[in-house]
Amino acid sequence: MNIKDVAKQAGVSVATVSRVLGGVTPVSEPARLKVLEAVQALGYRPDLAARRLRSRRSNAIGLVVSDIRNPFFTEVSRAVEDVAFSHQLSVILCNTDEDPEREASCLNLMRDEQVSGVILTPSQRLLGQFRPGDYGFPVVLVDRYERGIEADAVLLDNFDAAQRLTEHLISQGHRDQVFLYGADSTTGRQRLEGHRAAMAAHQLSVRATGIKPRVEQAREASLAALRRSPLPQALVASSGLVLLGIVEALRESGLTMPGDVAVAGFDNMPWTRLVEPGLTVIAQPTYEMGREAIQLLLQRINDPDKAVRQLVLRGELLERGSSAASGRTPGHGMP
Numbered sequence: 001m002n003i004k005d006v007a008k009q010a011g012v013s014v015a016t017v018s019r020v021l022g023g024v025t026p027v028s029e030p031a032r033l034k035v036l037e038a039v040q041a042l043g044y045r046p047d048l049a050a051r052r053l054r055s056r057r058s059n060a061i062g063l064v065v066s067d068i069r070n071p072f073f074t075e076v077s078r079a080v081e082d083v084a085f086s087h088q089l090s091v092i093l094c095n096t097d098e099d100p101e102r103e104a105s106c107l108n109l110m111r112d113e114q115v116s117g118v119i120l121t122p123s124q125r126l127l128g129q130f131r132p133g134d135y136g137f138p139v140v141l142v143d144r145y146e147r148g149i150e151a152d153a154v155l156l157d158n159f160d161a162a163q164r165l166t167e168h169l170i171s172q173g174h175r176d177q178v179f180l181y182g183a184d185s186t187t188g189r190q191r192l193e194g195h196r197a198a199m200a201a202h203q204l205s206v207r208a209t210g211i212k213p214r215v216e217q218a219r220e221a222s223l224a225a226l227r228r229s230p231l232p233q234a235l236v237a238s239s240g241l242v243l244l245g246i247v248e249a250l251r252e253s254g255l256t257m258p259g260d261v262a263v264a265g266f267d268n269m270p271w272t273r274l275v276e277p278g279l280t281v282i283a284q285p286t287y288e289m290g291r292e293a294i295q296l297l298l299q300r301i302n303d304p305d306k307a308v309r310q311l312v313l314r315g316e317l318l319e320r321g322s323s324a325a326s327g328r329t330p331g332h333g334m335p
Helices: 003-010 014-022 029-042 048-055 071-086 100-112 124-128 158-171 186-201 215-227 240-253 270-274 286-302
Strands: 060-065 090-095 118-120 139-142 152-156 177-182 207-211 234-237 262-266 280-283 310-313 316-318
Touching: 003 014, 003 029, 014 029, 060 071, 060 100, 071 090, 071 286, 090 100, 100 118, 100 124, 118 286, 139 286, 152 158, 152 286, 158 177, 158 186, 158 234, 158 262, 158 280, 158 316, 177 186, 177 215, 177 240, 186 207, 207 215, 215 234, 215 240, 234 240, 240 262, 240 270, 286 310
Parallel strands: 060 090, 060 118, 118 139, 139 152, 152 310, 177 207, 177 234, 234 262, 262 280
Antiparallel strands: 280 316
C-alpha cells in the first residue's frame, strides 16, 4: 500500500495527500478530512524515514524551554503539542535549565533530527548573540526577546504587567515593597523595569533582589527580607515559582497576608486561588502564547520570506485578598 492508494480512496490527487500528511502546507478542510478518513480506512502508515531522505526535513518540530518544571512552560508545551497534533506533526521537547551548554546541545540535537522548525525560550547569553539565520531551520522565540532581533516572537508585555501590579499594591497602601525577580532572564529584567517605573512615579525607593527563579531560592530571599526590621509592606514575585517560595517563607515565619505582609506576583496557577485569602496575580495568556508561537512557526515554514512578526500580549491583573490594604504603616514591624 502506498500514497497512490490513499489518493484513490479519498478521490484526491497524490499531491493533496502529500500536503495533508506533510502537515505544514495549507489544504482545504474538506480535502484534509477525506485524506484522513482514507488513511484510517486503509490503515496506511507513511514511510517517515523515506520522506525525511527526500525532503531533508523530519515531520517534527522542536520545543526548547528553560525549565519544564515551571507551570508556565508546561502550559506553553501543551498548546504547542495540541496544535502540532492537529497538523500531524511530532514535537521534540528539550529542557535547558538556563544552562548555555545544555541549550547548545539541544539545538544541535534539533539539527541532527532535521526538524522543520523550533520554538525557543532562549537563555540570556544566547539572546545577546541570537541570529535566526544561524540554525538552518526557522526559529520562533517565546517569552523572551530583545529589541533589534529580527525573529518571530510571542511575548507578554512584561513592563506593563509589572507596572500595573506595582501600581495596584501602591493604591492599597503598600508603598514599601521588595521585588524578587529572575536575574538570569530578560523576562525578569523587563518586569523589574516595570516595577521601577511605577515606584519612581510615586518617588518610592526600589528594593529588588535578583535570584534564580526557583522555589528554594525565592524562599531563602524572602526569609532574608522578613528578618529585617521593619518588615516590608509587600513582597512581589516576578514568576509563579518565585511566588510559591514567598508563600512558603511567610508560612515558615508565622506571618499572615496581607495583615503582616501583602503578597502579589505573576502566573495564575490553580494553587494561587486556594491559598487563603487568595493571591493577587498577573494572569498570563499562557496557552494562547504557545498556540500563537506554533502558528507563527508553521507560517514561517510555509513562507520563509514572510515579514517578521512580534506578537505582544497583555496580562490580566486578578485582584485577590493577599494584596488588600492591611492598615500597617511603613516603619513598623509585626503587629
